[in-house]
Amino acid sequence: MTAPAQLVLAELKACGIDLVASLPDKWLSDILDAVEADADVTHVRVTREDDGMGICAGAYLGGRKAALVCQNAGVLLSTNVLAGYAFHHQIPFLVLAAYRGREDDAYYYQIYKGRITVPVLEAIGVPYGILDDPGDFKRIRDYQRQSQLARMPAVLLMTSRALAGRG
Amino acid sequence: MRRGIATGLIKARLQPTDVVLCGLGSTGRAWREHNAPNPTYYASDPMGMGPAVALGLALAQPNRGVVLLEGDGDLSMNLGALLAIAGAAPPNLRIAVFYNRRYETGGGQPLAAAGKISFAAIARGAGFPWAAEIDDGHAAEPVLDELFARTGPGLVVFPIEAEDSPYPPAGDLAQSEERILFMRALHGPS
Numbered sequence: 282m283t284a285p286a287q288l289v290l291a292e293l294k295a296c297g298i299d300l301v302a303s304l305p306d307k308w309l310s311d312i313l314d315a316v317e318a319d320a321d322v323t324h325v326r327v328t329r330e331d332d333g334m335g336i337c338a339g340a341y342l343g344g345r346k347a348a349l350v351c352q353n354a355g356v357l358l359s360t361n362v363l364a365g366y367a368f369h370h371q372i373p374f375l376v377l378a379a380y381r382g383r384e385d386d387a388y389y390y391q392i393y394k395g396r397i398t399v400p401v402l403e404a405i406g407v408p409y410g411i412l413d414d415p416g417d418f419k420r421i422r423d424y425q426r427q428s429q430l431a432r433m434p435a436v437l438l439m440t441s442r443a444l445a446g447r448g
Numbered sequence: 449m450r451r452g453i454a455t456g457l458i459k460a461r462l463q464p465t466d467v468v469l470c471g472l473g474s475t476g477r478a479w480r481e482h483n484a485p486n487p488t489y490y491a492s493d494p495m496g497m498g499p500a501v502a503l504g505l506a507l508a509q510p511n512r513g514v515v516l517l518e519g520d521g522d523l524s525m526n527l528g529a530l531l532a533i534a535g536a537a538p539p540n541l542r543i544a545v546f547y548n549r550r551y552e553t554g555g556g557q558p559l560a561a562a563g564k565i566s567f568a569a570i571a572r573g574a575g576f577p578w579a580a581e582i583d584d585g586h587a588a589e590p591v592l593d594e595l596f597a598r599t600g601p602g603l604v605v606f607p608i609e610a611e612d613s614p615y616p617p618a619g620d621l622a623q624s625e626e627r628i629l630f631m632r633a634l635h636g637p638s
Contacts, residue, residue: 300507302532323507325536327500328528335497336532339469339504342489342627344635347504365494371624432624 285415285446286311289377289439290319292421298346298375299323302333306352308379308444313350330355331362334434337374338366346425348375353382353398356436364405366434373428373435375421380411380438402436409436412443449588451478451546454606457588458515458544459484461596466513467634469505471498471522474552477616479517487633492623496525499533499543506538506600509634513596516543520567521551524559527570533601534575541601543571548608553615571603579603 289312293301301316302325303309316324327333333349340347349355356363356378366372381388382395402409408431410424411417421437428435455478462468468488470476476490489505491498502516523529523545533541549562559565571579578598582588582605595604621629 325503325532327532329526331497332500332526332529332532335500336504339501340508342631343505343508345508362494362497369493369623370627372627
């Protein structure tokens with residue numbers, strides 16, 4: 282079976298995304314290693330997730346497709362930026378976020394993130410999807426297309442089940 | 449130095465293919481008054497995103513120079529962006545910081561550590577290969593010449609006089625409409 286990280290990278294490339302900004306999470310190590318190892322993809326490390334969104338926005342202005350890979354804490358931190366690009370600038374890009382803090386997460390300090398991520402995304406009106414199985418990675422292209430059509434970002438929350446290939 | 453002088457010095461050094469990105473606030477208003485022919489995006493809100501957007505734009509347009517005209521308030525909000533820029537090291541990105549030590553549009557309140565900051569030292573410490581501060585108006589031209597002669601990323605800090613910058617009325621265009629016009633100027637009609 283193809284490793285989840287390779288599935289994600291292949292989907293991003295199939296979407297024409299060749300620029301990835303990232304801030305690490307343990308669940309994302311394989312994806313980030315795959316991105317870093319791919320000579321056809323530019324990998325930019327950021328210190329805050331909203332910077333990654335700014336990079337994606339700038340890339341779109343310049344005609345290049347980009348995505349941000351981060352933890353859901355970064356989505357929460359970046360709500361102002363996410364909403365600003367959704368409604369003020371109307372700029373599309375994908376955010377692929379590890380969905381920490383749900384029942385499958387054994388760390389107490391992640392729990393609050395699991396509880397509030399979806400309610401926050403609902404509140405700011407930014408489209409999101411939950412990828413809960415390695416087979417769900419094929420939906421990345423659907424969200425990319427919808428993001429481009431709607432001229433707004435989309436957030437994909439990746440569960441441990443999907444990222445560990447336990448579909 | 450007055451903002452309009454600083455932006456004029458930059459305009460005089462741009463190539464026709466260069467792209468300009470303005471952070472939000474008074475810096476962008478000063479640039480607008482020059483009516484430069486270069487494609488220009490006025491980044492507006494969200495505040496703090498100027499450097500990151502400029503980095504994305506520079507990586508997407510490697511055959512053009514990208515110049516970010518950045519207020520000190522916008523840059524202060526997100527200094528970590530300088531590390532991302534230093535790491536990616538786009539050779540075509542140059543940044544001019546307008547340092548007036550205060551939030552001009554917001555009412556003139558001082559920045560944290562106003563008067564103690566060296567943005568050039570911060571940029572060098574972040575890993576920029578070159579960054580410099582202009583001591584006064586007389587020294588500006590050779591420093592700017594060096595900024596544009598060197599391979600990027602580079603950063604120059606202008607000391608800017610406090611000037612009135614009243615909160616302007618809303619423009620005729622929504623930001624999304626400004627974006628479309630910018631992208632058409634850059635890429636041509638789709």
